Every structure is written in structure tokens, then in C-alpha cells.
Amino acid sequence: xxxxxxxxxxxxxxxxxxxxxxxxxxxxxxxxxxxxxxxxxxxxxxxxxxxxxxxxxxxxxxxxxxxxxxxxxxxxxxxxxxxxxxxxxxxxxxxxxxxxxxxxxxxxxxxxxxxxxxxxxxxxxxxxxxxxxxxxxxxxxxxxxxxxxxxxxxxxxxxxxxxxxxxxxxxxxxxxxxxxxxxxxxxxxxxxxxxxxxxxxxxxxxxxxxxxxxxxxxxxxxxx
Amino acid sequence: xxxxxxxxxxxxxxxxxxxxxxxxxxxxxxxxxxxxxxxxxxxxxxxxxxxxxxxxxxxxxxxxxxxxxxxxxxxxxxxxxxxxxxxxxxxxxxxxxxxxxxxxxxxxxxxxxxxxxxxxxxxxxxxxxxxxxxxxxxxxxxxxxxxxxxxxxxxxxxxxxxxxxxxxxxxxxxxxxxxxxxxxxxxxxxxxxxxxxxxxxxxxxxxxxxxxxxxxxxxxxxxxxxxxxxxxxxxxxxxxxxxxxxxxxxxxxxxxxxxxxxxxxxxxxxxxxxxxxxxxxxxxxxxxxxxxxxxxxxxxxxxxxxxxxxxxxxxxxxxxxxxxxxxxxxxxxxxxxxxxxxxxxxxxxxxxxxxxxxxxxxxxxxxxxxxxxxxxxxxxxxxxxxxxxxxxxxxxxxxxxxxxxxxxxxxxxxxxxxxxxxxxxxxxxxxxxxxxxxxxxxxxxxxxxxxxxxxxxxxxxxxxxxxxxxxxxxxxxxxxxxxxxxxxxxxxxxxxxxxxxxxxxxxxxxxxxxxxxxxxxxxxxxxxxxxxxxxxxxxxxxxxxxxxxxxxxxxxxxxxxxxxxxxxxxxxxxxxxxxxxxx
Numbered sequence: 001x002x003x004x005x006x007x008x009x010x011x012x013x014x015x016x017x018x019x020x021x022x023x024x025x026x027x028x029x030x031x032x033x034x035x036x037x038x039x040x041x042x043x044x045x046x047x048x049x050x051x052x053x054x055x056x057x058x059x060x061x062x063x064x065x066x067x068x069x070x071x072x073x074x075x076x077x078x079x080x081x082x083x084x085x086x087x088x089x090x091x092x093x094x095x096x097x098x099x100x101x102x103x104x105x106x107x108x109x110x111x112x113x114x115x116x117x118x119x120x121x122x123x124x125x126x127x128x129x130x131x132x133x134x135x136x137x138x139x140x141x142x143x144x145x146x147x148x149x150x151x152x153x154x155x156x157x158x159x160x161x162x163x164x165x166x167x168x169x170x171x172x173x174x175x176x177x178x179x180x181x182x183x184x185x186x187x188x189x190x191x192x193x194x195x196x197x198x199x200x201x202x203x204x205x206x207x208x209x210x211x212x213x214x215x216x217x218x219x220x221x222x223x224x
Numbered sequence: 225x226x227x228x229x230x231x232x233x234x235x236x237x238x239x240x241x242x243x244x245x246x247x248x249x250x251x252x253x254x255x256x257x258x259x260x261x262x263x264x265x266x267x268x269x270x271x272x273x274x275x276x277x278x279x280x281x282x283x284x285x286x287x288x289x290x291x292x293x294x295x296x297x298x299x300x301x302x303x304x305x306x307x308x309x310x311x312x313x314x315x316x317x318x319x320x321x322x323x324x325x326x327x328x329x330x331x332x333x334x335x336x337x338x339x340x341x342x343x344x345x346x347x348x349x350x351x352x353x354x355x356x357x358x359x360x361x362x363x364x365x366x367x368x369x370x371x372x373x374x375x376x377x378x379x380x381x382x383x384x385x386x387x388x389x390x391x392x393x394x395x396x397x398x399x400x401x402x403x404x405x406x407x408x409x410x411x412x413x414x415x416x417x418x419x420x421x422x423x424x425x426x427x428x429x430x431x432x433x434x435x436x437x438x439x440x441x442x443x444x445x446x447x448x449x450x451x452x453x454x455x456x457x458x459x460x461x462x463x464x465x466x467x468x469x470x471x472x473x474x475x476x477x478x479x480x481x482x483x484x485x486x487x488x489x490x491x492x493x494x495x496x497x498x499x500x501x502x503x504x505x506x507x508x509x510x511x512x513x514x515x516x517x518x519x520x521x522x523x524x525x526x527x528x529x530x531x532x533x534x535x536x537x538x539x540x541x542x543x544x545x546x547x548x549x550x551x552x553x554x555x556x557x558x559x560x561x562x563x564x565x566x567x568x569x570x571x572x573x574x575x576x577x578x579x580x581x582x583x584x585x586x587x588x589x590x591x592x593x594x595x596x597x598x599x600x601x602x603x604x605x606x607x608x609x610x611x612x613x614x615x616x617x618x619x620x621x622x623x624x625x626x627x628x629x630x631x632x633x634x635x636x637x638x639x640x641x642x643x644x645x646x647x648x649x650x651x652x653x654x655x656x657x658x659x660x661x662x663x664x665x666x667x668x669x670x671x672x673x674x675x676x677x678x679x680x681x682x683x684x685x686x687x688x689x690x691x692x693x694x695x696x697x698x699x700x701x702x703x704x705x706x707x708x709x710x711x712x713x714x715x716x717x718x719x720x721x722x723x724x725x726x727x728x729x730x731x732x733x734x735x736x737x738x739x740x741x742x743x744x745x746x747x748x749x750x751x752x753x754x755x756x757x758x759x760x761x762x763x764x765x766x767x768x769x770x771x772x773x774x775x776x777x778x779x780x781x782x783x784x785x786x787x788x789x790x791x792x793x794x795x796x797x798x799x800x801x802x803x804x805x806x807x
Contacts, residue, residue, distance in 0.1 A: 159690055
């Protein structure tokens with residue numbers, strides 16, 4: 001589990017490497033993961049619960065597909081953040097109705113992204129790039145960004161790993177994950193009210209990425 | 225222009241006679257098949273020497289290609305092998321077969337002495353002759369008769385009967401006078417006997433090559449989840465002595481399968497033998513699970529090593545394709561082989577024109593792996609050049625016909641709606657038959673291999689995959705995930721067994737793993753598969769449990785509980801899998 005490089009790299013260096021990896025991956029990400037039923041279902045669930053014009057923060061929006069586009073098309077005011085400038089350029093091109101900014105989720109809140117400023121926060125397959133140490137404080141920050149009663153949607157890959165190096169579409173990335181019961185607990189511990197945890201078997205369209213079990217956490221911030 | 229005359233007995237032109245003899249022996253000796261040889265003997269003697277000619281051979285020679293063991297195999301059946309001429313005489317009632325022991329007169333004498341015999345139809349009054357002649361000539365022949373034995377050293381393979389009508393000069397008893405026609409016919413019969421021997425030997429070698437070839441090819445395709453496979457092998461024309469085509473379907477870890485079609489260049493027994501070695505090498509390499517280009521690279525290396533050891537250099541073309549029914553992808557590499565044909569579920573066809581590497585055995589050539597989507601219901605057809613290429617059809621024309629044929633056959637035999645598993649093998653067999661018919665390969669020279677796969681895929685919801693840290697809690701966590709998943713699949717009855725199996729596999733894996741392990745659960749119509757992958761390369765060892773120590777018990781338990789189990793190497797470690805049957 002532990003490797004030499006891991007101990008000597010700082011978290012910032014790691015993050016820069018991850019960002020560079022996703023710059024290189026770019027559009028291939030959507031080619032490798034063409035079916036996004038679970039993510040679209042979660043987006044649809046959110047759209048049904050929000051009024052047009054509601055503010056949504058898309059954490060780790062990537063190329064803006066499918067979520068930023070789905071939410072923007074439904075009349076929501078979407079802000080997408082990501083560490084990869086390459087991905088964001090694709091997002092600005094493909095989803096002109098949303099706003100995109102290059103911000104590391106761990107640096108939140110940031111200028112213009114303020115506490116209690118969102119009716120919903122979504123983080124689809126992005127927090128799995130953090131370490132297990134970083135995930136709980138990040139979840140608490142996202143909780144704080146939500147207006148009272150706001151919704152939080154989180155998707156992760158079900159796995160019992162922490163900061164595991166992984167070859168992903170020819171690039172090295174580091175991922176963390178939880179098993180379903182643990183994930184529910186981690187989200188609840190960050191202050192959220194967990195409404196549901198759904199799971200979905202998923203086969204990426206690439207033999208270089210293993211099939212995975214996706215977990216979708218449906219949660220909200222209490223009214224207080 | 226052949227002419228019916230009284231023969232060369234009175235001919236003064238020796239040059240003309242020798243020219244005839246030369247043409248006849250060349251024709252008799254030129255055939256590689258027994259039928260050709262005996263037919264040539266009849267055809268070259270009629271009408272020049274006789275008006276009607278027939279060849280009789282021991283049945284064992286004619287049917288089995290076996291030489292008689294003793295010079296006088298009396299109880300054997302002699303059978304007519306060829307006949308020519310005799311228009312207007314109704315073939316003179318020449319018998320179809322006779323038992324050798326029934327022959328007593330000139331036929332018996334000719335065979336026993338190995339010398340020609342002559343008599344004159346009804347005018348010959350010698351006692352005992354009639355019955356003998358009756359056996360072969362069931363009606364009286366009002367002319368002259370010559371019997372020539374087909375001799376091979378001391379063995380006699382049969383005889384030739386040459387009949388002359390009464391209006392033509394009679395044959396003269398050999399030895400009595402210098403009857404040039406009798407001597408000529410004897411020479412031609414000798415030539416025919418040698419030709420028959422050559423044909424038998426040739427046929428035998430082709431048969432050995434064919435049997436060797438067939439014995440090394442899979443008889444029936446494996447039944448695997450998410451894919452349906454059918455294949456055909458047809459030997460080439462035995463006289464062309466080609467062979468060395470092969471195909472294979474090899475189950476890999478993760479319910480993937482490697483599909484292989486190849487063709488060893490060369491002839492007969494040797495190329496068949498080289499094919500056998502190559503096929504097993506490809507199978508063995510496949511279980512190590514390198515990417516397709518690496519498999520071809522290793523085979524290339526193997527052929528070069530063989531060339532050094534055996535002083536013989538082989539080349540082979542080969543396609544190696546790995547289908548992953550979960551990802552619904554194919555990874556393909558090609559070593560100079562005929563491109564595969566892909567038929568999409570909507571009927572669209574595509575020739576998969578990969579940048580083909582050189583054939584295996586050329587040495588030091590790079591191969592490349594290409595990935596492509598393999599949607600459910602799509603067909604992949606891989607063949608050897610014998611199917612599409614022939615002396616009067618070039619490769620591109622053949623491929624165009626193949627594309628049309630597979631497209632039409634798919635429409636006829638496969639239900640496009642039945643895309644997903646389970647797939648039925650029978651329609652795919654029909655499809656193979658139709659493709660072979662459409663390509664008109666009856667007169668083929670080369671051998672033909674055809675492998676057709678229909679992709680069915682394994683639905684995502686039938687697969688669960690987790691990556692788990694290796695720590696003391698891992699077996700417990702894996703057990704819980706398996707139980708939850710099986711219960712979601714409605715397979716609660718399998719929970720206890722699968723919990724036990726996954727516990728053993730995970731416990732073994734975390735003992736040596738230095739990185740997180742992967743646990744995969746996969747269900748099909750008939751079975752449940754559990755696979756645990758770790759980063760240790762050493763496969764587990766099955767040993768009988770002893771009272772001392774607790775090592776090796778896990779694998780023993782797995783081998784007893786599971787219907788099948790096995791290990792595959794992966795690029796970064798190994799997978800251990802086991803399978804239980806579903807009721």
C-alpha cells in the first residue's frame with residue numbers, strides 16, 4: 001500500500017500531478033465512461049427539487065459533461081470547479097451557460113464561492129482523488145457552502161483504499177474510497193443528513209479501467 | 225489425333241511409336257491420385273492399342289490405399305477401378321468385382337507369373353479357360369483379349385484387360401512373337417503400377433498431415449458467458465499438400481476470452497506439426513495474459529528460436545483478439561493475417577484493417593494492439609486465406625464476398641433482437657455453413673479455417689468489483705460485500721458457500737499482497753464466479769491438508785467447494801478464481 005514516492009511527495013505536488021494527468025486525459029475521460037446513468041439519475045433527482053435559477057456548485061466538474069450541462073439546461077445557475085485547466089477549457093466550450101473556475105476543492109471557500117451560497121452541491125467521482133485524511137474536512141467545507149436545507153450529491157467508487165496509485169487511461173492518479181456503510185458514516189459525520197445510498201455496477205468502455213461499483217449518496221444540510 | 229488401327233505391330237515408324245509411348249507414360253505417371261493413374265492407363269490404350277480397356281485392383285489397394293501383404297492374396301476382392309472405350313459393345317459385360325480365388329485361367333496366370341496373357345475370345349478352346357473368363361467377361365467376347373498384370377516388384381496390385389474387336393488384328397501371345405502392342409501395354413501397366421504406388425504414398429502422407437492437423441485442433445468451442453463461438457476447419461486438396469491453419473478460443477481471467485486464428489506457411493506434415501507447437505505456445509502465453517501485441521511478439525521469438533534449434537524456418541500469420549464481455553471491448557493484434565470481419569448489430573459490416581505487422585517468425589517486427597467497441601449482438605468472423613483467396617479470386621474480391629455473405633447469413637440465421645446473452649450456438653453453426661457455401665470453396669487448394677464469435681456481453685448489473693486494502697479486516701469486509709450483493713441478486717442460497725470461498729481467496733491474497741487487492745463477483749445464467757486479484761505473482765499451490773500446520777488448507781477447501789477453480793497471471797500479479805454452479 002505504501003510506496004516510496006508517496007512518502008516524499010507533498011500533497012501540493014501530488015495535486016499538480018493529478019491536474020496534469022487530467023489535462024492529458026481530457027476528452028478521453030468521457031470516451032472511457034460513456035454511460036452515466038447513475039450520474040444523470042442523480043442530476044434529475046436534483047432538478048426535480050430545485051427552482052429554476054437555483055445556485056449549484058459542481059465540484060470536480062471535469063469536461064462539464066454530463067452534469068453541468070444537464071443542470072444548466074434545466075435552468076439552474078451552475079458554477080463548476082476543477083483542478084484541470086484542460087478539462088475546464090472543454091467545459092467552457094461545451095457548456096457556455098455555466099461558469100467554470102480552476103479551484104482546488106481543498107482551497108474552498110474562495111472568492112465568489114461563499115458559505116451558505118448554494119442550494120445544492122454535487123461532487124461526482126471527484127472527492128475520490130483526495131486522501132482519506134482530506135475527505136472529512138472537505139465534506140465539512142462543502143456542508144458550510146450549502147444554504148440551510150440545501151442538497152448534497154456525492155458519488156464515489158466503492159473500494160476500501162486510501163491514496164492508492166492507479167494507472168488510469170495511461171496516466172498515474174491516486175484514489176481513495178470507502179465501502180458503502182463507511183461512506184454513509186463519513187458523510188453523516190460531516191454534518192449531513194443522509195437520505196439514501198444507492199449503488200450501481202458500472203463497466204467503463206476500456207479494458208484498461210476495471211469495472212466498478214458506483215455509490216451515490218443523496219444527502220442534505222439540515223434546516224437549522 | 226489418336227487412331228484405331230492394328231497397332232504398331234506392323235508399323236515402320238519407330239519414332240511415331242516412341243512418341244506415343246512417351247506421351248502415354250508421362251500421362252500415366254503424372255497423376256498424383258490413384259483414380260487419375262488408372263484412368264490414364266485406360267484412356268491411353270484406347271483406341272490405339274485396344275477397343276476396350278479396364279483396370280482392376282485389389283479392393284484394399286483401391287479403397288484403403290494398402291498394398292497387398294503377400295504376392296498371392298487369393299481371398300481378396302478385385303474391383304474394377306476404371307474403364308474406357310467399348311462403345312457399342314456395352315462394355316462387354318465386364319464385371320464390377322471378382323474374388324481373386326475364382327480366377328483360374330489366363331487372369332490367374334497373368335497375376336501369378338507377373339506376365340501378360342493373350343487369348344482369342346470364343347475361338348480359344350483351352351479347357352478351364354471359360355470359367356475364368358466368365359468371371360471377368362460375363363458375356364462372350366468375339367475378339368482378342370490381353371491381360372496385363374499391374375506389378376510392383378514382387379507384388380501384384382491388379383490387372384488391366386485390353387479387348388480388341390473381331391474386325392481388328394488379334395493380340396499375339398507374348399514370347400511367341402515380337403508383338404509390339406503387347407510389350408507396349410506391359411510397359412504401360414508397369415508404369416501404372418508405379419504410379420499407383422506413388423499415389424498411395426502421397427495419399428498416405430496427405431492423410432497423416434490431415435489427421436495430425438485435425439488431432440491438434442479443438443473439436444468444439446468452449447461454452448463461455450457473454451460470447452458464442454462456432455468454428456470450422458476444412459483440409460485443403462491433398463495433392464496440394466497445404467495445411468497449418470488453426471484456431472482457438474482460450475478462456476482468460478475476468479471472464480474474458482482470447483480468440484485466435486492463424487496459418488503456418490508451408491506444406492503437409494511439417495506445417496501441421498509446426499502449427500501444433502504454435503497453437504500450444506499461444507495457449508500457454510494466453511494464460512499469462514499479456515496484451516495481444518506481446519503474445520505475437522513472443523510467438524515471433526519462439527519461431528526464431530525454433531529456426532535455430534531445428535534448422536527450419538517457419539512463418540505464420542496470426543490474429544489474436546481478446547474479448548472482454550464486461551467492458552464490451554476487443555483488443556486485437558494482427559501478424560500479417562487476413563483482416564477480420566466485424567458485423568455490427570444493425571447489420572453494418574466493417575473489415576478491420578489494422579496496420580498488420582509482419583508474419584510471426586520474420587523476427588524483430590513490432591506489433592500493435594488496437595482496441596475497439598464490441599457491442600452486444602455484434603459478430604466477429606476470422607478466417608484464413610483459403611476461404612477468401614483462390615487461384616481465380618484475389619484476396620480483395622474474396623473479402624468482399626465474405627462481407628456480403630456474413631451480412632446475409634447474419635440476417636438469415638440470427639435474430640437481431642436477441643442481442644444480449646444467453647446466446648444460442650445453433651444459429652451460429654448454420655451461419656458458418658452458409659458462409660462456407662457462399663464462398664464456393666469446393667474446388668479449393670488451400671485449407672480453410674473459420675471462427676465466428678457473437679458477442680453477448682455480461683450486463684453491468686451482473687458484475688460487482690471492489691478494490692480493498694489488505695489488512696486483517698479485509699476478509700470480513702469482502703464477506704459482507706459478497707453477501708449484500710448476492711442478496712441483491714436474489715441468490716441468498718449461495719451466500720454461505722460464496723462467503724466461505726471469498727474468505728479463503730481473500731485470506732490467501734492479503735498474506736502476500738503489497739497493494740490493495742481486487743475482488744470481483746460475476747453471475748451468468750448457470751454459474752457464479754468469484755475472482756480475487758493481488759500483486760503477488762506466485763500462484764497458490766494445491767496440497768492435501770495434513771494434521772501439521774494450516775498452510776494450503778484454503779486452496780484445498782476452494783478446490784472441494786467450487787465446481788472449477790484456477791489461476792491466471794495478470795500484468796501486475798495474479799488472479800485466483802473459482803466458480804460454483806447455480807441451480
